[in-house]
Amino acid sequence: MTGRRTSACALALVLVAGAGGLPSAPATATAPQVTVAPAAGSVGASVTVTLTGWPTGIVQLEICGNQARRGALDCATGAARQLYVADPQPLAARLAVAAPPVACPCVVRARTLTPEAVDEAVDEAATVAVTGTAPIDLTDLTAPVAPTGPGRAGLRLAGLSVVPAARDWATLLALRGEIVIDIDLRNDGTVEAGEAQLSLLTGRPGRPTSVVEATDVAPLPAGQGTTVRIVVPVDGPLYGRYAVQGRLTTMDTVGDTDAVVFEVQTERYPWGWAALAGMLILGLLVRQAVCWRRDRRPAS
Structure with missing residues (x-):
């Protein structure tokens, strides 16, 4: 006995x-960073560009004038280089310095390509639209100064994380079906980013099909950032892996390639049972x- x-x-x-443990959540996403060495050079030379904390997917590197304020209009896209990022660990790559179409201040711009722009063999669920820049001084550039005109907002995704589940029995028993996400946004443009709308899909990784009610995001002044917390409801009890895809569009968005696109995944298990x-x-x-x-x- x-x-x-x-x-x-x-x-x-x-x-x-x-049962005392919480439903697991993925590691929070760190803000992607771009560095360049040396930070000065001439057209025809090469520099080393290091990417840190970037999401999985194809990243395009290019030399831009005018601090890339107008996007591709300021960049030497014809001489851009593309590489595949497999994990958030630092990844270094050589980039030939090409003459941008407009004068400095110049930057090296890195941006992930949206799912529509990459080969179908790349896992679409792992692609997150992110843009970052690092300054570079070009000593012999003779390009014309960028034309002046109305400023443009530069809304970008600066960070993305899943908020840990609450420590209560409703969560441990999967009685509350929701995923909470913090979205860090920054406006690197020269004017205020107007009111934006966030569209979301949720479901199993690779096939999120449940439409979540759109969320309005307040205008963001130039040079400032904000964190938007979104509560994503999930149909039925939470069990296993889930993915949330989002697309943030503003009145300044020109086509889908300029929208802020992201995906985050998490997993939950009702240990309370x-x-x-x-x-x-x-x-x-x-x-x-x-x-x-x-x-x-x-x-x-």
């Missing part, structure tokens, strides 16, 4: 300990032990 009781207690402790099952088994074992002892008690 002692061995049986010990086994029951050990089983209950293991199950309850497992294991805890309840463990407590039920423990209760049945205790009841059986009491009955067994009572049956063995000598009659008076």
Whole structure:
């Protein structure tokens, strides 16, 4: 009887300990960074561009004038280089310095290509539209100055993370189906980014099909950032892996390639049911032990 009781207690402790953990969430995404060395050079030379913390996918590197304020209009896209980022670890690549179409201040611009722009063999669910720049001084550039005109907003995704699930039984028992996401946005443009609309899809990785009600994002002044917290409802109890795809568009967006596109994945498991099952088994074992002892008690 002692061995049986010990086994029951050990089983209950293991199950309850497992239930005490939170549903797991992915590691938070770090803001992608771009560095260039040397930070000065001449047309025809080459520099080393290092990408850190970039999402998986194809990244395009290019030399731009006018601080890339107008996007591709300021960049030497014909001499751009593309490479594949497999993980967030630092990745260094050589880039030939080409003459941008407009004068400096110049930058090396890195941007992930949207799913529509890459080969179909690349996992579309892993592609996140992100843009970053690093300054570079070109000493012999004779390109014309960029034409002046109305400023343009430069809304970009600066960070993305899944908020850890709440420490309550509703979450542990999968009674509340929702995923909370923090979206860090920054406006690198010269004018205010107007009101934006965030469209979301949720579902299993690779095939999110459930449409989430669109969310409005307030205007963002030039040079400033903000964090938008989105609560994404999920149909049914949360169990296993889930993906949330988003597209943020503003009145300044010119075509889909300028929209802020992202995807985040997480996994949730309702460990609370294991805890309840463990407590039920423990209760049945205790009841059986009491009955067994009572049956063995000598009659008076």
